Amino acid sequence: MTLETLIDIKGVRHAYRTASGPLPVLDGLELSVPEGGFVAVVGPSGCGKSTLTRLIAGLLIPEEGEVRVHGTRITAPRSNVGMAFQNPVLLEWRTILQNVLLPLEIVPTKLSKAQGEERARKLLALVGLEGFENKRPSELSGGMKQRASLCRALIHAPEVLILDEPFGALDAFTREDLWQIMHRVKAEEPFTGVLITHDLRESIFLADQVVVLSGRPARTQYVLDIPGTGLRTLDHLYTPEAANMLNILRHQIEVAQGRVPAGDAA
Amino acid sequence: MTARQVYVPVAALLIFLAAWEALVWVMGWPTFKMAAPSDLPPAYAKYWELFLVMGWQTLWRTVAGLLLAVVFGTALGMVMGFSRTMRDALYPLLVGFNAVPKATVVPIVALMFVGWHDFNTVLIAFMISFFPIAVSVSIGLSTLEPEYRDILRSLGASQSTIFWKIALPKTLPEFFGALKVSVTLAFIGTNLMEIVSPHGRGLGALFDSGKTNSDYPLMFAVLIVLALLGIFLYYIVVALEKTFAGWADRSNV
Ligand SMILES: Nc1ncnc2c1ncn2[C@@H]1O[C@H](COP(=O)(O)OP(=O)(O)O)[C@@H](O)[C@H]1O
Ligand SMILES: [Mg+2]
Numbered sequence: 001m002t003l004e005t006l007i008d009i010k011g012v013r014h015a016y017r018t019a020s021g022p023l024p025v026l027d028g029l030e031l032s033v034p035e036g037g038f039v040a041v042v043g044p045s046g047c048g049k050s051t052l053t054r055l056i057a058g059l060l061i062p063e064e065g066e067v068r069v070h071g072t073r074i075t076a077p078r079s080n081v082g083m084a085f086q087n088p089v090l091l092e093w094r095t096i097l098q099n100v101l102l103p104l105e106i107v108p109t110k111l112s113k114a115q116g117e118e119r120a121r122k123l124l125a126l127v128g129l130e131g132f133e134n135k136r137p138s139e140l141s142g143g144m145k146q147r148a149s150l151c152r153a154l155i156h157a158p159e160v161l162i163l164d165e166p167f168g169a170l171d172a173f174t175r176e177d178l179w180q181i182m183h184r185v186k187a188e189e190p191f192t193g194v195l196i197t198h199d200l201r202e203s204i205f206l207a208d209q210v211v212v213l214s215g216r217p218a219r220t221q222y223v224l225d226i227p228g229t230g231l232r233t234l235d236h237l238y239t240p241e242a243a244n245m246l247n248i249l250r251h252q253i254e255v256a257q258g259r260v261p262a263g264d265a266a
Numbered sequence: 267m268t269a270r271q272v273y274v275p276v277a278a279l280l281i282f283l284a285a286w287e288a289l290v291w292v293m294g295w296p297t298f299k300m301a302a303p304s305d306l307p308p309a310y311a312k313y314w315e316l317f318l319v320m321g322w323q324t325l326w327r328t329v330a331g332l333l334l335a336v337v338f339g340t341a342l343g344m345v346m347g348f349s350r351t352m353r354d355a356l357y358p359l360l361v362g363f364n365a366v367p368k369a370t371v372v373p374i375v376a377l378m379f380v381g382w383h384d385f386n387t388v389l390i391a392f393m394i395s396f397f398p399i400a401v402s403v404s405i406g407l408s409t410l411e412p413e414y415r416d417i418l419r420s421l422g423a424s425q426s427t428i429f430w431k432i433a434l435p436k437t438l439p440e441f442f443g444a445l446k447v448s449v450t451l452a453f454i455g456t457n458l459m460e461i462v463s464p465h466g467r468g469l470g471a472l473f474d475s476g477k478t479n480s481d482y483p484l485m486f487a488v489l490i491v492l493a494l495l496g497i498f499l500y501y502i503v504v505a506l507e508k509t510f511a512g513w514a515d516r517s518n519v
Binding site: 054057058059076077078079081083085087089091092093102103105106107136152156162 | 413414416417420421422431435438511513
C-alpha cells in the first residue's frame with residue numbers, strides 16, 4: 001500500500017529579519033510526511049525546528065520554497081492543525097474540560113455542544129485524566145497539564161498534529177509514561193504527526209521516521225526510517241537494534257553540531 | 267466570613283478609639299487643638315445633612331473619575347500592549363506625566379476650569395488614577411507568551427478573538443491589582459480638588475470649612491467619613507476582583 005503524502009515541504013529557505021540584519025534559519029529544507037505517518041525532527045538547539053512547525057501551521061510563510069498540506073499550498077493558518085508545546089499554555093480561568101473544548105469555539109465544527117463535550121471527555125479518559133474534567137490547570141501536575149494540552153490539540157480532529165518538544169520539561173519517568181500514552185492515543189485517534197524533540201530515545205520510540213536537521217541555517221541532513229510503526233514497549237529501547245539506531249542518530253547530531261566531519265563512522 | 271474575621275478588626279478599632287480618647291484626656295488638649303472620639307457624635311448630629319450631601323458628591327465624582335480612568339487606561343494599555351512602537355513612543359511621556367506631583371496640577375486645573383467644579387474634580391480624580399491601569403494592562407498584554415497566540419492563530423482565530431478569549435482574561439489579575447491602587451489615588455484626587463477649589467463642594471470642602479472656622483471636631487469627623495468611604499470603595503474593587511479574577515487566587519483552590 002502506498003500512502004498519500006500529506007505534508008510536503010520542498011526547497012524551503014527562510015530568514016528572520018533582526019536588528020542586526022537577516023538571520024537565515026532554514027535553507028534547503030525538505031520534509032515529506034505520509035498520511036498517518038509520525039515524523040520526529042531532531043537537530044541542534046536553535047537550528048530552526050520551531051520555525052519549521054510554524055511553517056506547517058501556516059503561522060509563517062517561507063521566503064522561498066513551498067509547504068503543502070494535502071496538496072494545498074499553505075499561505076495562512078487553516079485550522080486543520082493541532083499544536084502542543086513544551087509550555088502547556090492552559091487557560092487558568094477555565095476548567096480542564098473547558099480548556100480542551102477551546103478549539104471547537106474557533107474552528108467550524110459539525111459537533112453539537114453535547115457531542116463536543118462527549119468527545120472531550122473521551123479524549124481525557126484516553127490520556128488518563130478521567131475525573132479531572134472540572135479541575136483547574138493549577139491543580140494538575142506538569143505531566144497532567146501536558147496530557148490536557150494534547151487533548152486540546154486533538155479535539156477538532158486535526159489533519160496534522162504538531163508537537164514542539166511537548167515532553168521536554170518533564171522528568172524522565174513522567175516522560176516515559178507520556179510516550180506510552182502517545183501510542184495509545186495514536187491507536188485510538190489516528191493522526192499525522194510531526195514531533196520536535198531533543199531526546200533521541202523519544203524519537204525512535206514514537207516516530208516511524210526520524211529527520212535530522214543540520215545546524216542553522218537548517219537543511220535536511222539525514223533521514224532514518226524506523227522499522228515497524230514505532231517501538232511499542234520501553235523494552236524495545238534496550239535492544240541491539242535500538243542501540244544501533246541511537247548510535248547513528250547521535251553521530252548525525254554531532255555532525256550537525258559541527259563537532260565531527262560527516263565522513264567519520266559512528 | 268468567620269466570627270474571628272469580624273471581632274478581631276472591631277476589637278482593634280475599639281482599642282484604637284480608646285487610646286485616642288485617653289491620649290487627648292491625659293494630655294489635656296482642648297478641642298480646638300485635637301478632638302477626641304467623644305467629640306465626634308455631636309459633630310455628626312449637628313451636620314448630618316451636610317455629611318450626606320457632601321459625602322454623595324465626593325463619592326460620585328471619585329467613581330466617575332475612576333470609571334474614566336478605567337476606560338482610558340485600558341485603551342492606552344491595549345495600544346501599548348499590542349504595538350511595540352506605540353509602547354516605545356508613549357512610555358516616556360506617560361512616566362513623565364506621572365512624575366509631576368498632582369498637588370501642583372490641582373491649582374492649575376482649578377483655575378483653568380474655574381466654576382466647573384464637578385468637571386475639575388472628576389478630571390483630577392481621572393488624571394491621578396489612570397496610570398497604574400494603563401501600565402498594568404500594557405504589561406499584561408505584552409508579556410503574553412507567544413504560544414498562547416499561536417494556539418489560537420493556528421486555528422484561524424482573529425486578533426479580536428485572541429484578545430477576548432485569552433489576552434483580556436489573562437490580564438484581569440494585574441488589572442484589579444492596579445485598580446486597587448487607582449481607587450485610592452482617585453479618592454485623593456477628588457479631595458485635593460475639593461479642598462483647594464474656592465466655593466468647593468464635597469467632603470473636602472466640608473473639611474476646609476471646618477478648618478476656616480477652627481471646628482476641629484468637624485474636621486476629624488470628616489476624616490473618619492473619608493476613611494469609611496475609602497474602605498467602602500476598596501472593598502467594592504475586592505469584591506469585583508473575586509468575581510471576575512477569583513481563579514487567580516491560589517489560596518482558595
Ligand atoms: N521571530 C523571530 N525573529 C527573529 N529571530 C527568531 C525568531 N524566532 C526564532 N528566531 C531565531 O531563529 C533561530 C531558530 O529558532 P527556532 O526555530 O525557535 O529554533 P529551535 O526550535 O530549533 O531551537 C534561533 O536562533 C532564534 O533565536
Ligand atoms: Mg524550539
